[in-house]
Amino acid sequence: MDMNHYTRLLSQLVNIDCGTQTPQGVATVASRLCALWQEAGWFTRTVELDDACGPGLLVTNRHEAAHYDVLLIGHMDTVFPPGTVAQRPMSEDETRIYGPGVSDMKAGLLNIFFALNNLTKTDNERLSIAVAMNPDEEVGSPWSQQWLSELASRARVVLVCEAARADGSLVKARKGVATWEIHFSGVAAHAGNEPEKGRSAITALAHTVLAVNQLASPDAGTTVNVGIISGGDAPNIVAAHASATVDIRFWENSDYERVKEALFTLCSKPGYNGVALSAHCLAHKPAMTPGKATGALMHHIEQAGERCGVPITWQAVGGGSDANLTAALGIPTVDGLGPVGGGFHSPDEYLEKASVAPRIALLGEIISRLPCSEDIVENTNN
Template sequence: MIRDLEEIVNIDSGSYDKDGIDKIIKIFKRKYMELGFEVEVDEQKEYGNNLIARRKGNVSGNFLFLGHVDTVFEKGTVSERPFTIKGDCVYGPGVCDMKGGVIILYYALKALLDLEYPNLPDLTVLLNGDEEIGSPSSRSLIEKEGKNATYCFVLEPGRADGSIVTARKGVGIFEMTVTGVASHAGSNHQAGRSAIEELAHKIIALHKLTDYTKGTTINVGVIEGGSRPNVVADFAKAKIDLRIERLEEAEEVIAKIKEIAGRSYVRGTTTRLEGGLNRPPMVRTNEVKKLYEVFRKAGKMVGIENLGEKVTGGGSDGNLTSALGVPTIDALGPVGGDAHSANKYIELPSVVKRSQLLAQAITLLVE
């Protein structure tokens, strides 16, 4: 497992590094074919390729497993920070999010097949190369496979305390562009219509939509505009992040965002709003609660006492299957932390332990 993990961590595979992503997908194509899966590679021109591996079972049900091989790191990061083991921790770009997870998944399934476990349902593995940028090429594949799934298991990294994730917030991504009228800020200030001033009013109104009691947050994380200090700005832009716990809440908040975009604070300016809900919420339904209890039982059987569960504000591909009504459990990957930072790590002992957890849970679900 460690050798295989080292191999894929030491391949640069940022979301826009198609060559690196395709190289990793090719590795897993071979590996899953060796396990007897029928493997299809979804060829992409712009993004990295996606892989769908299927294996027919002998009991009812279809278990869908999701993983991604892209990272948030630029090409060349591997040469700066290659795969490294220090004590009980493993470091390297993507080791936590989520190359460790795709290794755990492969070895959990390999163990069951090597042992010729007698009762397995249909198994479907989907590895994509664009999750970190919102799954633009793979979303339709995930939703297609999700429609036939009994359960979905997502191999994002486990939380730092070992907890798995049973609910995630939905994610909205918007861009607001304001157009004003330029003029000289010294000699003809009154003729200008400041797009920056208009946007500033809108940002304050947007941030007031945050409601922690409902789990709703709005963040204007990027702004740009204007050209020179002595010119009244005729252009300004903001990039907006929305997080919501319930789908009904999304409809209400998005209506308010549109209202703010349509409101004029500075006469003579116009505003264009683009974007929408990128990922619906991953909801902790009664079926998810039951699924979590199966994993708690499996954890005790493999030596993981008191496997916890958490709700998180970050989205994943599990949001997409949850929206289809598929009971979805997430963060089944290795225990780790600092997911998008240079200090990203996983705990070495958790690599085998979490693979055992997933394999054991699968057996309990088909008993």
């Protein structure tokens, strides 16, 4: 493994401002990845999803395929605003590489590239392989969800290459995540001359936030967090409008339904002082819960780890990913197959150098030992 070559390629991906709300930056990442895969002889297709986001990128080893033996998923967007790369471009020390999105998840994208290009010619010809890279995972994949779901419905297994946890663990389960926005419509008035004629949307918001907080269920692991609020036009105007954005995390999809219904009930009635409320869902990913078929995939991965000398441990984590989407379709899905990293979504984000080569080898071993559809049909007939 030429780590210097890997690092050069990684810098070309990390040193681009490509937050979800920076479509041109995401498009630049897609263009560089597309060129890399094409040079290696793979089929590529850029997928336009929505004007609000960058493009998706599909890579396959066959020009047209009705099914995939394996679908690998990764995202090209980050959470960071424009200007972040200028402030802290990719850097490294003896053991770690730092930078915006270095582990979440530019290194994961690069590991997919190296693992698949290390496959033998026989395995490449035997397996039908697809790689889907989307531009909007960090906001819940609202524009790519349908595209990813369609691809996953044609795949036998899905491997999501988000970073392994800081202790090296892979991810077997993830909380579901949903983002809701609540709007408050009040009545404006002069705050000094005739405040009694107004109905403050901001005051109604404050009362509602307290009620929304009560929807959490700590015993069930369900969290409800009002993370963004906004409203009003000026200090001397009773606020006619306000909004609150709510993050919901849950282990049980049934508990999410409880919270959702409670939000609808809360917003179906006038708020404080008669302010009108309305709520709508911005994004939703169901909880990722491993079933029997996923258990078999996990065992396959554990065996691959033994052959590669990579200890395999598992975690259930609170953050959502595109693995939530594919697992909800009943497709065996495992996550965390990228290299080891930490500090996600922060200035301290890092990648462990020593994990890169072993995790590329592990991913390649997992894929190379997968049976193809023809093998399964033959075994069934026998």
